[in-house]
Amino acid sequence: MASPVWHPFTQHAVEPPMPTIARARGAWLETDDNRRILDAISSWWVITHGHRHKPITDAIHAEIDKLDQVIFAGLTHEPAERLAEQLIDMAPAGLAHVFFSDSGSTSVEVALKMALGYWRNIGEPRTRIAALKHGYHGDTIGTMSAGARGVFNAAYEPLLFDVVRIPFPHAGREQATLDALDSACREAPLAAFIAEPLIAGAGGMLIYGAETLAGMKRVCERHGALFIADEVMTGWGRTGTLFACEQASVTPDILCVAKGLTGGLLPLAATLATAPIFEAHYSDDRSRTLFHSSSFTANPVCCAAALANVDVWQSEPVLERIAKLADLQAGALATLAADARFENPRQLGTIAAVDLKVADGGYLASVGPALRAHFLAKGVLLRPLGNTIYVMPPYCTTAADLRLVYDAIRSAPDALA
Incomplete structure (x- = not known):
């Protein structure tokens, strides 16, 4: 009997039978028939320290014995209060308030x-939003509007609002991006500009420099546009620093975090804002309230997991692990650089990517599902973006683990020939 489950980003008409994952530990998954699979994409970019990292699981067990769930409108609780304070301390200086939600899209x-x-x-209604081309910000209506248009959201086009598209700052074309953003601001005032700092993830793991990120922030400041940094994927060390914005010495007006916020063990997200943004909503006029909520906003167990993750960052050598993994990734990626079957090897922190040379590139490239099946047969979980193969493993991944991953990548072109 077919499963009644409808899986995300899955075309069930062509999808082969799915393995059932029964257990996980560190960088490894285990199926119900005891087959081990290396989680080389951190289970969709969320697992940072490793599956079931003990300090975080311990915190989850402890909190659920005290408080499971409580409405967060009109009530508060200690894990959320402490977590908000910790996030403000860790985030780029100048952010002052934290709004909790439950996923990257909602953040x-x-x-x-x-x-x-x-x-x-504040009595100056601006409504125009600008965003970088190739961006991905989620699958709710606003985030789809801000993200790249294409097969992902073509069916939902009637629901989406117009967004000003700023060309991606590809190498050698950075000034064109800054000029286009400046021109958009001069054409009519922008309410906000949104970007994934330093790397566009689902857009193909496209990388740009910190100087360009800082330049985009300066353009926004010059024209009074709010700068939104979508650090849902880039936050919590993926790019080599806790937040990608640190590398450009940038404080966004609004910062979005999720995925690694709890170490990836439970769903939780947060949107951090500067004091002026909060104060514009602070009024005895109730119509100026920020009208948004999720039923599980600031769930205490999720907040406890996030607090434990913060403690891991403060008490364990996480940045050293990240630097070591980045070095391992660089060495492994170099083995593909001279292979004519691949092109455009690139890396940012612990994230590495390379493109397989094929006739039909892009997200719907026919090679994508075949690659995924090949990797799974080799005991590696990789989910290529079409012909773009990326590796984004947990920070506990070893050199031996990575050899398994890159051996699988090198063997792919011959296996699919």
């Missing part, structure tokens, strides 16, 4: 609503 949706509410509440 960005909240950011867009904060930006529009800010301008409306």
